[in-house]
Amino acid sequence: xxxxFSLLFFLSCSLIQAQGISxxxxxxxxxxxxxxxxxxxxxxxxxxxxIENQISGGNxxxxxxxxxxxxxxxxxxxxxxxxxxxxxxxxxxxxxxGEKLSFILFFPKPTANLRYxxxxxxxxxxxxxxxxxxxxxxxxxxxxxxxxxFAKKDYKSSKITMLEIINEHPDYNxxxxxxxxIQVLWVLEEFDTAREHYxxxxxxxFADKPFVLDxxxxxxxxx
Numbered sequence: 493x494x495x496x497f498s499l500l501f502f503l504s505c506s507l508i509q510a511q512g513i514s515x516x517x518x519x520x521x522x523x524x525x526x527x528x529x530x531x532x533x534x535x536x537x538x539x540x541x542x543i544e545n546q547i548s549g550g551n552x553x554x555x556x557x558x559x560x561x562x563x564x565x566x567x568x569x570x571x572x573x574x575x576x577x578x579x580x581x582x583x584x585x586x587x588x589x590g591e592k593l594s595f596i597l598f599f600p601k602p603t604a605n606l607r608y609x610x611x612x613x614x615x616x617x618x619x620x621x622x623x624x625x626x627x628x629x630x631x632x633x634x635x636x637x638x639x640x641x642f643a644k645k646d647y648k649s650s651k652i653t654m655l656e657i658i659n660e661h662p663d664y665n666x667x668x669x670x671x672x673x674i675q676v677l678w679v680l681e682e683f684d685t686a687r688e689h690y691x692x693x694x695x696x697x698f699a700d701k702p703f704v705l706d707x708x709x710x711x712x713x714x715x
Contacts, residue, residue, distance in 0.1 A: 512538075517635045519624025519666035520700040527625055528594065536572070537599040539611065541622075545586035545593070552593060553580040555615035560599055563608035563624065563699070564663060572598045580615065608664060610699075623699055624666035631661055635669075642676060651676045667698035671707060678713055690714060 512531030528540040537560070543552055556579055558571040577595035578584050584593060597611070607628050613619040626632050634657050641650035654673045670689045677686035690713075693704055708714065 519668040542594040550586045551583040553578045553583045557614040667704040
């Protein structure tokens with residue numbers, strides 16, 4: 493059972509702080525990465541990331557061509573510079589499987605408030621992307637509440653909280669909330685409702701649709 497529901501927790505645990513957001517929830521990451529913190533200065537937006545090495549002899553670098561994109565307006569901000577990470581073609585060679593490397597990306601401070609962003613690296617191969625990062629403080633808090641309720645086996649409350657989040661944020665064009673809701677509904681044996689949300693994903697244009705459908709296929713819920 494632990495493996496079946498592991499997806500429900502890997503995007504959780506955000507803590508909103510005065511100077512920024514610690515561990516914001518997000519929809520999808522192309523690499524084994526987490527967003528540690530997003531903060532702001534008068535002139536910059538600062539994003540701290542951590543990647544975990546999962547292969548023997550692994551290495552990593554970032555291209556100087558990285559941008560953040562406002563998921564609602566598609567406005568882009570280009571990377572100013574990075575710290576604690578080699579710029580390609582220079583690479584960091586991991587010493588062991590499971591080693592974690594933390595680094596920082598600096599962008600110009602946005603002129604408008606952002607609610608959801610993507611981070612996109614443009615390079616020749618193995619480029620990283622993190623989609624659907626949530627900067628809305630209340631939304632992050634409620635997602636964390638839904639995860640906490642599930643962890644405490646308060647499945648009905650978790651379902652209600654997740655449904656409220658989905659209904660209150662129809663502009664969030666990512667399906668991972670439906671993915672987690674489907675898993676809660678399956679525990680509650682509300683199979684017909686779970687299938688309805690599966691159909692919503694199938695009929696959607698969610699930015700993470702291929703990833704979400706792939707995860708559901710792996711869970712074999714509807715097979």
